[in-house]
Amino acid sequence: MLLRMSSLFLRTLRDDPADAEVPSHRLLVRAGYIRRAAPGGFSWLPLGFRVFRNVERIVREEMDRMGAQEVHFPSLLPKEPYEATGRWTEYGDNLFRLKDRRGVDHLLGPTHEEMFTLLVKDLYSSYKDLPLSLYQIQTKFRDEARPRAGLLRGREFTMKDSYSFDVDDAGLDRSYAAHRDAYIRIFDRLGLEYAIVSAMSGAMGGSRSEEFLHPTSIGEDTFVRSPGGYAANVEAVTTVVPDEIPLDGLPEAHVEDTPDTPTIDTLVAVARQLFPDAGYTAASTLKNVVVTLVHPDGTREPLVIGIPGNRDVEAKRLEAQLAPAEVEPFTEFDKHPALVKGYIGPQVLGSGSESTIRYLVDPRIVSGTRWITGANAPGKHVFDLVAGRDFTWDGVIEVAEVLAGDPAPDGSGPLELARGVEMGHIFQLGRKYAEALDLKVLDENGKLVTVTMGSYGIGVSRAVAAIAESTHDELGLVWPREVAPADVHVVATGKDAAIFEAAESLAQELVAAGLTVLYDDRPKVSPGVKFKDAELLGMPTIVTVGRGLAEGVLELRDRKTGEREEIPVDDAANRVLNAVRG
Amino acid sequence: MLLRMSSLFLRTLRDDPADAEVPSHRLLVRAGYIRRAAPGGFSWLPLGFRVFRNVERIVREEMDRMGAQEVHFPSLLPKEPYEATGRWTEYGDNLFRLKDRRGVDHLLGPTHEEMFTLLVKDLYSSYKDLPLSLYQIQTKFRDEARPRAGLLRGREFTMKDSYSFDVDDAGLDRSYAAHRDAYIRIFDRLGLEYAIVSAMSGAMGGSRSEEFLHPTSIGEDTFVRSPGGYAANVEAVTTVVPDEIPLDGLPEAHVEDTPDTPTIDTLVAVARQLFPDAGYTAASTLKNVVVTLVHPDGTREPLVIGIPGNRDVEAKRLEAQLAPAEVEPFTEFDKHPALVKGYIGPQVLGSGSESTIRYLVDPRIVSGTRWITGANAPGKHVFDLVAGRDFTWDGVIEVAEVLAGDPAPDGSGPLELARGVEMGHIFQLGRKYAEALDLKVLDENGKLVTVTMGSYGIGVSRAVAAIAESTHDELGLVWPREVAPADVHVVATGKDAAIFEAAESLAQELVAAGLTVLYDDRPKVSPGVKFKDAELLGMPTIVTVGRGLAEGVLELRDRKTGEREEIPVDDAANRVLNAVRG
The missing domain is CATH 3.90.960.10 (YbaK/aminoacyl-tRNA synthetase-associated domain)
Structure with missing residues (x-):
């Protein structure tokens, strides 16, 4: 695919947006990837949406690979199932509620535990139908008290949410482990550093629960880690209980x-x-x-x-x-x-x-x-x-704050405190939802048993921001190859027709080889502006066709390392392909 | 991709759902493609979502090919832009309105004219930036008085909506023509019969407007057509004005x-x-x-x-x-x-x-x-x-009903009346939205001119239903190849292990060749039920591995024509590939 900057819907900005608090928000707006459309709501512009779709594709591939099956629910949901589980009220002000023309209560789905439970209840009735894992990649709504940090905490965002259904605890453990493995593969492919931390169950109720946190100073979650590899959400840290001391001989009060x-x-x-x-x-x-x-x-x-x-x-x-x-x-x-x-x-x-x-x-x-x-x-x-x-x-009761230097509960050394953004959450729901909504199947002995469930989420739009946050430098965005909106940025500089011809021909050759090429073909823009834009936009490989063409050379530049090399124009396509395909 | 029926989230139903009024709704539910989740809201199950994504892919490919650029807006929108254009009130009860936790008014987007207009105003300022066509494939919400016919008229549905921006009327004509051509390619690829009918502008205000109607007796729109090829929405038919008659010699009243x-x-x-x-x-x-x-x-x-x-x-x-x-x-x-x-x-x-x-x-x-x-x-x-x-x-004033036999306005013969479902709508908005929201650019002479716009929509979820509606037969669904959830349905019948081995091996070979295979590997289901399911599910090509295997033959069946032929097991993969690839 060839993206020509002369017609691409893009306007890079020199100034930071006034409301941007964190680098990813600032840069994604300045580079024309996203644009604020509403409080806590962003529009994806063409380059941004390409990154979004790359992340979505990776998530989908790995969910499919683990055997989860994709479905898709509405966002506008009836009140009744959420009343049955208590979430209609428990969610408080975070839930968007509305009435239809007949005055019937609805909500905009924050997550879909209830709907998945009812769907499985609707179709399945036997232990032979299980295990089952279903997922969707879908728009979610939460009326955040304070939307902030661009895509990191919005009121409308895209999540992959999945749910597992098993007949017994051992099955739930297997489904949980399969999701955990899939999440590891997903975050590895996204190039996102992460810590898997034990998490509290919080408002969800249930048993085992872990978060995939991306460590970053701008994160809203505090977690702890030890030199020996222990990691947990602060809410999940258990205190190392000191030994009792004999009472004999202690001084009087x-x-x-x-x-x-x-x-x-x-x-x-x-x-x-x-x-x-x-x-x-x-x-x-x-x-x-x-x-x-x-x-x-x-x-x-x-x-x-x-x-x-x-x-x-x-x-x-x-x-x-x-x-x-x-x-x-x-x-x-x-x-x-x-x-x-x-x-x-x-x-x-x-x-x-x-x-x-x-x-x-x-x-x-x-x-x-x-x-x-x-x-x-x-x-x-x-x-x-x-x-x-x-x-x-x-x-x-475990309610005291954790302090740096506290011992890890598993004896793996003193804890340090770090901040992170929650990228994923895997969670053994147990039977809470199945009980509330009466999801039972017949077991091997023909007896009705309540199904046990897991719930698993990944923030897809949030991942775009987290990747931007973790990879940018002072010049702009630096996309990892798997999610970059284009493989190569070809920049034609100067006014010489031969330069534009050579650049066009290289771009076409790379497109024919299957790459997506961002081609800066703008005729009247100075080389300085084009270079600045290339750094800001952050394609992993940048090829400049300029003055060197007269001597038969182009410049190949790696956005991340900053390394530059001259390559012969005759072999340019091959050299670029090698750089891209590593 | 291999879809095993033994683990596929699917339950076919023998009985029609009570609330299904039209064949597509009935069959899509019975075949486990969709499931009602809320009034006017449906969930996509795995096979249904595969069809949906195929339709979405075709729409995306053709929009990209015509040079439109994909963006993505939130669904939850602020009131102000819709007040500026009057649509906040004009939409009446069809608009879902809600308040956030601070009591601020919002709406769920029915279409996004206002938001696109504001986005372009935000980024662009010169005639050099135009023409521009932007599109999104997005969830839309309309509080229909009477949701009906399954996916055909729901309260939450997926639309491709696009918008063109031009500096003058000639530009708008070109953008309109490009969309019209793209729509023709899309509906041709979807295998959907359509009539392009002149349409009234309706509540939108503007000038040229055409609808792509899929002719079907269950359609909600009436249109007319003539033997000579004229077609129009009834609201758009103009009356052939008779010649005046000289007043001389007419009898007295x-x-x-x-x-x-x-x-x-x-x-x-x-x-x-x-x-x-x-x-x-x-x-x-x-x-x-x-x-x-x-x-x-x-x-x-x-x-x-x-x-x-x-x-x-x-x-x-x-x-x-x-x-x-x-x-x-x-x-x-x-x-x-x-x-x-x-x-x-x-x-x-x-x-x-x-x-x-x-x-x-x-x-x-x-x-x-x-x-x-x-x-x-x-x-x-x-x-x-x-x-x-x-x-x-x-x-x-043109307000009389059109009657069958009325002359076509272009002289192409007597009109007949037909019913259809609106699949697409292309529409010259003109300057209405640009004026209301003050979208102006500098022209060649440095003078501010108001931009002229077009708006273009395709119902993506509706297209799935329309395809089902137009291609089904008395046995079930009959998917065109380009949108079918799988290329081939391999059915293993009987209890013989050799049959399942041969079927598995064929399925794997076809997957390796790049096909998506639905494989009925259910061990304890009778051949009769499997054959009925295969007809109901509607993959274009069905291969049965059964008794004939002993003589070295399988049965290859074309779902649409009903033609069957025996093929040798040794050459089965090739024969199936030929059948699939035409």
Whole structure:
């Protein structure tokens, strides 16, 4: 295919768009690949859509190869199935809802678990029909609170979503593994660096779950990795529980005056003044955080969470751990006199205590550990308060933030924190959807069993941005070969008719050999502008036909390495083909 | 590609779906190509999606070949551009409207004229940038009052829509012609019979417009054609105007008592009693139809339309001719004493008359024609009322229904009426959208000129249904080769392992040669069921590996013609390839 820049629908921009926050967004707009059409909605221009379709093709090939079958659902969906699973309300403001002319409720599909479940229920009825994996590459809609970063977080985007159906857990494990392998092949082919991290199940409910994160400083997700290869979403990191300490011989607890110490920092400062040799740090303190739990039936309950004072409670983990109850800030100190704001201590907490206020603790609070914590009176703290001796708790909860240097749960070394963009997510849904929508099949013994499902997603439009983000340089885009909108960029410079003839002839020869060629045939554009555009547009191979033609040579340039070499015009097509085909 | 029926996501149905009105819908559901997912919304199953993608590929190839460039817009669009052109309200209930979490109005795109116009305005500014044709293949949404006929009229469907941009009318003519040629190639490749009919511009406003209609009895559009090749949408047929007749020597008008003749039928019966030899028919009468015109500023005006009594006013033509005014039934006889219900005659009409009521007539009412019409008094009609002598009119209007046998406007013979489904529409929009959204470019003289546009659509999902509709037979679907989901259907019958081995080996050989093979490898399904499924599914070539294998022969069958021949197993792959490649 020959793309002539003289007629290509393209206008490169010298200036960054005002609303672009990240390099991929900036460059994709400047290079004329995408254009903002609506808040969180982008139009693909011709070059951009070619990259998009290349990514889509790779995803499709690998899904087909793993034996998944392609189907396609509508985007405009009825409310009922999403009510049956609870997602109609759970999705909250993120769901686009609308009514048709008769006033009937509909939604724009954010993902299609319900619809796939119903389709399989509609057609299949026996264990012999399974396993089954279905996928679609489809437009998704989510009413993001803050669409940002161009294609990375929009309100309308393209996803490959697939779903597996198995009769038992072993089958689900196999389907999950097959998707995992396919995803590895896809991201390898896309040339995208990725970390496979253990993930929380979040709002979906279910068991095993991993994310494919592309590590990048502009990412919205934080994950951890260890030198030994452990990687996880921060929400999925489990704490290494310290050994219990024998209670015998531990010092007695003692209350101290600690005026004006409502924060950890002020408390540590006073503790150091009182006991200069103890080596107290924020980690020596026990912080008791109060929240209000709102249960699905509307009842409200105070909950206190005890964590080491050097850590904050992570909101996402807290929500996930306490779902389906919702968490609200606690304000009702007047109703609960046991809770002394700023000086709460665990001695008065726990469902067995007089206050009956539920008390959960971080896994680091094990029997025999000693803490500085509130003495339940203003301006007073208790020191050497021993867990399991001086206070007890109702349970353990993993809600503390992960800190760099924390040990990996598998013993593979200290964790480092990194940021990434979620490119894919594989997820064992289990029987949640099949139960809600009654998807059962007959097993070998003629007994009805509930099907177990997996759900697997890849952001297709997001992948385009992530590739741009990870491969660009200061001059512009640098496309990997498999996704580049053209294999070669032929640039004709100057005004000499012979140059344009030679360039045209080379371009035609390359097209005949099966390449897609972007040909800069613009007659009145200066060489400087053409070179700048070639760098900005980012085809992997650039051939310049210019002054050298008089001596029988063209310039072949590798966009990524910057390497240039002169090649003889007579052998140019072969040399270019070799460069392209590696 | 090898599609094994043992694992293919497919369940053929013996019974017709209850809600299927037309054969394509019935068969596509029964054969497991599509499945209803929502009112007016269908899911594509694996075989159906393969047909869909074949159609999409053909459309894309031909659009690329004509030099149109592919882009892709969001479906979720802001209100403002559609308000600027008036379509936000003009579309009425057909538009899906919704609000986002901030309460901002959005719509689901029915077509994208506004967005394309704004995109070109955004990037281009000079006549040198034009001509330009852009297209997308995209999901469209329309809140149809009555979704019906499966894929033929849904609320969510896929369209190829393209738009041309030119600096002058001659350019628009060229862009229009290029699209017309591309559409001819597309429908030829799809194997779809079509008539190119002149069409009214309808709600779009503009000039030249043609529809590609697929003639079928289940079509919703009526069109006309003549033996000499004229074809038009009924709304676009122009009346052949009869010659004027000299007024000299025509008989005088005379009023007759015609009690109880408020309808044409009763009037003709009485006229025949009064003048048995005159040969009066309904066509001898002049019917005067009163409507109320509601102008955009809200003012209301009575309008009388005179047409021969053997024809009705066609509502669609009337609306189109009188737009932007709207038409309402006339009820205010008490305010207009000149109008005697059931006995209105033109003698008292016309803006020059005492009543000042505007009077428009059918083109057949020319000077010298004689009519039986109302005498403006109950129970009385006037005979031999001569146009141009006894009454005048304010103008001519084309709103009468077309009748079979009417002469074609180009003299190519009598018209016949036929029904069809609209497969494509090409349309000279002119400057309507460019003016509303201020799309101007600098011309050769540095002067700003408004761009002129064309809009061109093909229903991609609808084409799948139309092909199914036009090619099926009583046994099932019969796909043309270019769109079939597989090239060959290999059917292994019986229980003999040797049969399955031979069938598998043939299937693999054909796949290696580049074909897509549907292989019925189901081990425990009877030959009868397999043969029925093969007919229902409709691959163009069917190869049966069965009992004949013992004698070294397979059966090769052409689904369309029903021809069968025995082929030697040793040469089977070659013979099949020849059959497929023609």
